[in-house]
Amino acid sequence: MSLERATMRRVSWRLVPFICLLYFIAFIDRVNIGFAALTMNKDLGLTSAVFGFGAGIFFFGYFLFEVPSNIVLDKVGARLWIARVMITWGLISGAFAFVKGEYGFYALRFLLGAAEAGFFPGIILYLTYWFPARYRAGVVSLFMAAAPVSVIIGSPLSSALLGMEGTLGLHGWQWMFIIEAIPATLLGIVVVFYMTDRPEKATWLPEDQRAWLVAEMNEEHAQKAVVAKHGIMAGMADSRVLALALIYFGTSAGLYTLGIWAPQIIKSFGLSTLVVGFLNGVPPTIAVIAMILWARHSDRTGERTWHVVIACLVAAVGLLLAGGAASTLAVVAALTLVNCGISAAKPPLWAMPTTFLSGQAAAVGIAAINSIGNLGGFIGPWAIGWIKDRTGSFAGGLIFVAGLLLLSAILTLVVARSGRRAAAADAVAH
Template sequence: MTSSLERQVLRKISWRIVPFIMLLYFISFIDRVNIGFASLTMNKDLGFSSSVFGFGAGIFFLGYFLFEVPSNIVLDRVGARLWIARVMVTWGILSVAFAFIKGENSFYALRFLLGVAEAGFFPGIILYLSYWFPARRRAQVVSLFMAAAPISTVLGSPLSGALLEMHGIMGLKGWQWMFILEGIPAVLLGFAVLVYLTDRPEKATWLAKEEREWLVNTMNAEHAAKGARAHHSIWRGLADLRVLALSLIYFGTSAGLYTLGIWAPQIIKQFGLSTMNVGLLNAVPPTIAIVAMILWARHSDRTGERTWHVVIACLIAAVGLALAGMASSVVTVVLALSLVNVGISSAKPPLWSMPTMFLSGPAAAAGIATINSIGNLGGFVGPSAIGWIKDATGSFLGGLYVVAGLLCLSAALTLVLAGSQRRSQSVAETTNT
């Protein structure tokens, strides 16, 4: 039964932490995928083919992959406040620099460097939340944090569409203004992080003494309760087969997420709409996804069930991708993309509640970063495959089928992992008795 002190503390830390990190992720996601809107005019200005654009958009995740684990290990050692501030300032500067790309090479280089700069932000926040919120509340909190991604599409799509209309002001193209004006907030918020964020509950002077003691004791007890079944060292976190399985599951969801972020504007644009109308319609599917994601995560927390919450959501997204490829009107494509958004967004909170159930300390930092870095390679494979296949066939259909297949694989691997976990627990219980 939840005590009044527990409710009070969780309410206070939720209001203190969650809205702020949602704002950070909101800006992060806009800067990561606004390239999709830029492509509506930038590709023609710079002479980019679909394959060039798809590869450049995806190469972000190669830089992300290479630096993700080191970045998260550094965060665990120096603290979230300092490291997340560094991440935001550097990615904001690079985002602004996109306004001045001249061709393929500068496009590829900046996308790669943006991935390097942003490496560690998302898994760092997931790790950070595990310092503050008990495991039984984590999926719901993660869902609120991750709701910033679809919210960024809801608000960012019409904003990006409007900024593209600034063509010619002060001699700059609309897409150049978009990169400049959407990159500056990350730099400003980086300095805000230094002032606002608190590294650990022990340092939370904004909590009353009784509240702080309850939170510290609760999180320490949860950490101790993992005991022998939790892995604590960096190498254990990297070597755990469950980490590899979760990485492959996340690979499919990332392929779906960044297919949406990078290619959805062009998928909608093919029906002959203006950039402003594309921005407005592209905001509809994630609006639906925000509500579905939060309700799905609450149900997962209430029932304590994770596996089927991931499996069903992945399959819904796969069906949506297949339907989007066959859509013959703007209405049907928006409905199909709504299914994809709902499935992708709903799969992630229960999925991200799994690693900290068997990892803690440096192992959690390394394990979460490994899942995110390997998994986010799907963000390279999905968008790149769509670009290559579209150039070869003239259609989005084949590429969307590929990404749908990756999501079906994620669903299957989730079931395999769950079965393996049940067998391991059964063996452990038999041995103990």
């Protein structure tokens, strides 16, 4: 076995399963509100519009604190900062069990977003310290597979916890929040002892493998130094960062439409909560396989643009079909298309920013893309709730989110064209 292959295998086995577990827990705590709504909304008197706004306000907290959080992570190291993120979000997530009304609901969702800000882009940045560019889409796909996997496992788990209604005088949704918050807090403590900030500190790597990886990452950084942007302001000011953020906006609107509203969309066909839990896990099961295969194909071919465009279009078609679905089978099939498209678009999309950003510019740029883009996680769920209150149907909101994904596909083509022009200009200059 070659030194490179042995090193990357050891690094992958050490880091990827653990960060997948962290994201798995993060995503459950982020979207379990969708299952809580099956009974909580009635208990608290929340309308669809109030619930949609409250579910989405998470992303305002996320937006405000994302960039500062990633700058701090780059300064103090991933180990301590990711631990801080997880412990605080675990405590806030558990506090949802004691929410009393719509304003408390709004406040806690905002605080949860602020607490969790920096986790996802922090991990994306962290992976750039450990994996050369040719491995990144594949590694990011494995990391991001934790989101659909959390739905696969979390859906029946959450629906089962709702069955604890009345235990010790608490509602089932209260037990769901309490029990599902515990792992985040405990894993936050584990992070301090398990994560390693940089390859230079990886005592768990044999000396020859550590030396190879450090040299490889230093060489990649040096090669990018010629054309990549490094400073904080460069990461904020690059037009491609804004464009990628807008592309991510559409995919986030789609992702959180699924996470927050899919259980209620499926339940609208008259199914029990337990059946909804199992059916809601079917689309992401297929999406995990599709995402990993699509990302590997993107890495193998080195092509990113069309891998994002095609995936966004598939998701948009799925949303349109879901809006017109007349049976349980039809809506689950449509939601499967949406899941596959949304999940497959993200790894090749996240492989793009580090082709033109490095250092602090990468930290800021990745955080900016994620924070601005995740505002789609507010707009999508809020629009669906608002439109449903006025029309009595999910169809109008699903059409709206499909339009956002179509816009993401178009913007991806624009960014690719801009990138080719910039590369040509750099070639002439040098």
